[in-house]
Amino acid sequence: MPRFRPLILLPLVLAAVVLPGAARPANPVLTATVGPGFTITLKNASGTQVDRIGPGTYTINVNDMSAEHSFHLTGPGGVDMATDIAGTGKATWTVTLVDGKYSYLCDAHPTTMRKAFTVGAPLPTLTGKVGPGKTIALRNAGGALVKSVAAGTYKVTINDASKADNFHLLGGGLNKKTGVKFRGKTVWTITLKAGKTYTIRSDAHAKVKRTFKAIAKLPPPPPPPGP
Numbered sequence: 001m002p003r004f005r006p007l008i009l010l011p012l013v014l015a016a017v018v019l020p021g022a023a024r025p026a027n028p029v030l031t032a033t034v035g036p037g038f039t040i041t042l043k044n045a046s047g048t049q050v051d052r053i054g055p056g057t058y059t060i061n062v063n064d065m066s067a068e069h070s071f072h073l074t075g076p077g078g079v080d081m082a083t084d085i086a087g088t089g090k091a092t093w094t095v096t097l098v099d100g101k102y103s104y105l106c107d108a109h110p111t112t113m114r115k116a117f118t119v120g121a122p123l124p125t126l127t128g129k130v131g132p133g134k135t136i137a138l139r140n141a142g143g144a145l146v147k148s149v150a151a152g153t154y155k156v157t158i159n160d161a162s163k164a165d166n167f168h169l170l171g172g173g174l175n176k177k178t179g180v181k182f183r184g185k186t187v188w189t190i191t192l193k194a195g196k197t198y199t200i201r202s203d204a205h206a207k208v209k210r211t212f213k214a215i216a217k218l219p220p221p222p223p224p225p226g227p
Contacts, residue, residue: 027059027094032073034083034106035066040113042073042104052118055098062091068108075102075119082107123155123189128169128200130178131162134208138200151194151214158186165202172196172214180204 030050034040042050042060062071064083072082077098083091085108097119106113126146130136138146138156158167160178168177172193178186180203192198192214201209 027057028053030058030060032060032062032071032104034064034069034071034113035088037066038069038109038113040069040071040104040106040115042115042117050117052120052123053097054121055119057094057096060093060095062093064088064090069106069113070108071104072107073102073104076100123153126154126156128156128158128167130158130160130165130167130202130208131183133162134165134202134205136165136167136200136202136208136210138210138212145210146212148213148215149192151192151196151216153189153191156188156190158188160184160186162202165204165208168201168203169198170201171198174198177203 029045030053031043032041033043044050044053060073062083064071065088067086067088070083070085073093073095074080075097077096077100079095079097079102081093081095083089085106099120101116101118103114103116105115125141126138126149128136128138140146140149156169158178160167160182163181163183166178166180166182169175169188169190174190174192176188176190194214194216197211197213199209199211
């Protein structure tokens with residue numbers, strides 16, 4: 001398990017051969033921070049908290065700002081890397097992440113300072129909107145109104161443009177909504193179950209609603225016959 005160690009500088013001679021046009025692309029960069037106080041985060045290059053990322057090799061810049069906490073990352077593929085609880089400083093890790101769920105925590109406070117993220121292909125997207133006026137809709141990535149959609153897990157961006165209505169999604173065990181007085185954007189991760197009918201509606205006006213159905217994913221078409 002990598003730990004912070006005193007930095008010893010030794011003379012090194014590095015030899016490398018770089019072919020024209022064959023430069024290796026840099027790894028995506030993540031920033032891990034623990035402290036000050038009881039804070040622990042993992043963010044991407046744009047400064048957004050990591051919730052789901054694609055598989056691959058990443059450079060993680062670790063900033064341990066507290067002598068009372070550690071940053072400890074574990075997950076599939078044998079990933080198990082940590083800083084010392086008593087130490088502070090910076091480190092750079094190169095980590096290969098595979099599909100699955102990873103967690104990061106403080107070893108001194110593992111129940112209160114613990115977060116997780118998922119590694120996998122990006123989720124398909126849907127967009128929901130309520131307002132302006134008495135309108136409500138759910139659209140797919142192509143912009144078409146959703147009347148049926150393949151069952152599965154989706155990232156749904158909700159745009160609530162009304163102070164008189166809200167966006168309420170019901171069905172198949174889901175019950176997620178914005179506030180009637182709320183205006184703004186929120187993002188949900190939802191799982192739609194095959195064979196279930198779902199309703200999007202306003203809780204303030206019963207006529208502002210639509211329904212759609214989640215259907216089982218169709219198998220891929222058979223290959224064409226051989227010659």
